[in-house]
Amino acid sequence: MRRSKIKLVGLVMILGLIIPGLIATSVLAQRPIVKEVAVERVRVVEEVVKVADNFIVLFDASGSMQDQYGYTGQKKIELAKQIYEARTARLPDLDWNAGLYLYTPWKSFYEMQPFNKEAYTDALDQLAAYQPSVSYKNQPTPLGNAIKNLDPILAKLSGETVVFIFSDGQFTLSQPKIYPVAAARELASKYDVCFYIISSAQTPKSEKLVNDIAAVNTCSRVFSFDAVLSRPEYTTSALYMVRDRAIVETELISVVVGIELDNLLFDFGSADIRPEYHDELSALAKFLEKKPEAYVVIEGFADSTGDPEYNLYLSQRRAESVKNFLMQTEIFSAGEANISAVAEKRLVTLWYGKDLPVASNDTAEGRQLNRRVRLTVGSID
Numbered sequence: 460m461r462r463s464k465i466k467l468v469g470l471v472m473i474l475g476l477i478i479p480g481l482i483a484t485s486v487l488a489q490r491p492i493v494k495e496v497a498v499e500r501v502r503v504v505e506e507v508v509k510v511a512d513n514f515i516v517l518f519d520a521s522g523s524m525q526d527q528y529g530y531t532g533q534k535k536i537e538l539a540k541q542i543y544e545a546r547t548a549r550l551p552d553l554d555w556n557a558g559l560y561l562y563t564p565w566k567s568f569y570e571m572q573p574f575n576k577e578a579y580t581d582a583l584d585q586l587a588a589y590q591p592s593v594s595y596k597n598q599p600t601p602l603g604n605a606i607k608n609l610d611p612i613l614a615k616l617s618g619e620t621v622v623f624i625f626s627d628g629q630f631t632l633s634q635p636k637i638y639p640v641a642a643a644r645e646l647a648s649k650y651d652v653c654f655y656i657i658s659s660a661q662t663p664k665s666e667k668l669v670n671d672i673a674a675v676n677t678c679s680r681v682f683s684f685d686a687v688l689s690r691p692e693y694t695t696s697a698l699y700m701v702r703d704r705a706i707v708e709t710e711l712i713s714v715v716v717g718i719e720l721d722n723l724l725f726d727f728g729s730a731d732i733r734p735e736y737h738d739e740l741s742a743l744a745k746f747l748e749k750k751p752e753a754y755v756v757i758e759g760f761a762d763s764t765g766d767p768e769y770n771l772y773l774s775q776r777r778a779e780s781v782k783n784f785l786m787q788t789e790i791f792s793a794g795e796a797n798i799s800a801v802a803e804k805r806l807v808t809l810w811y812g813k814d815l816p817v818a819s820n821d822t823a824e825g826r827q828l829n830r831r832v833r834l835t836v837g838s839i840d
Contacts, residue, residue, distance in 0.1 A: 512618025562605030628665025
């Protein structure tokens with residue numbers, strides 16, 4: 460392919476088909492492509508692609524998870540259960556293995572097995588209704604032991620596993636003493652595992668703990684409880700994503716066959732945004748300033764050249780470069796001072812490294828197309 464632009468029929472993937480409430484919105488420049496005789500129609504379809512093979516949820520039911528969340532009148536543990544119950548019902552039918560465990564105290568509600576929506580939802584109901592013999596407030600929080608308990612479970616799995624941990628960043632030690640960070644680091648050295656910590660940490664010490672767990676490898680991450688509650692992409696993106704697949708169809712008629720859009724492509728090994736995209740991103744920032752209910756999902760990708768861990772990190776930097784550009788773009792209002800167009804909470808950054816290429820990595824042209832950032836603009840009704 461000679462040009463750094465792809466002919467698509469839409470600006471963004473229609474995540475609203477998978478995640479209710481997300482509405483795709485086109486804001487970047489579009490140019491119709493017209494063929495007068497025999498034409499190739501480029502039809503883009505959305506494919507749901509599994510990005511992890513297994514997932515495990517570890518619930519902390521002690522401490523701050525028993526506190527009321529904001530104005531809702533519900534405990535965080537109840538809201539967390541509702542989050543997973545709602546998103547479980549919407550998961551596409553892909554062949555995951557799944558497990559659900561409480562670790563205050565340790566108890567299995569869905570032993571690691573092939574994922575079944577109905578059975579998993581029943582397990583969530585049982586977890587929410589479970590009453591231990593000791594008050595939650597008096598329960599220890601053996602986070603290190605809980606992570607260590609995953610070792611024999613992970614040993615039986617193949618492929619990538621995502622472990623979702625609800626934690627307030629506090630823990631207690633039992634005999635033998637098992638520290639959470641050391642336990643997570645040991646699992647990361649032995650298995651293909653990523654830790655997604657949903658944090659309700661309230662102190663610098665507890666925040667440091669959850670961040671240290673996420674630092675054991677490049678695929679592990681920390682998200683605040685507030686972020687996960689308001690943005691489903693923070694959890695669903697760990698399990699699956701939607702990608703565009705172009706289907707070429709030949710027709711002997713004159714027809715508008717699609718829309719040509721500018722892609723955000725990057726130089727080899729670079730996360731710097733090319734100057735040619737500055738105007739398009741500024742236009743997006745202006746659109747967002749006029750649509751305060753909208754938010755953007757920013758997804759970074761890389762080609763397959765070099766170390767996969769570095770490429771994952773590079774794709775993160777690319778997504779964050781676009782995020783920072785939008786946050787730093789200022790809108791000039793008549794008679795008013797400059798105002799920032801986009802707040803950070805409206806920008807969801809995700810990154811996938813070399814996964815899900817849009818072109819072959821066997822050619823220079825294909826690798827260029829894979830060094831990209833994709834944008835999805837959405838709003839919640």
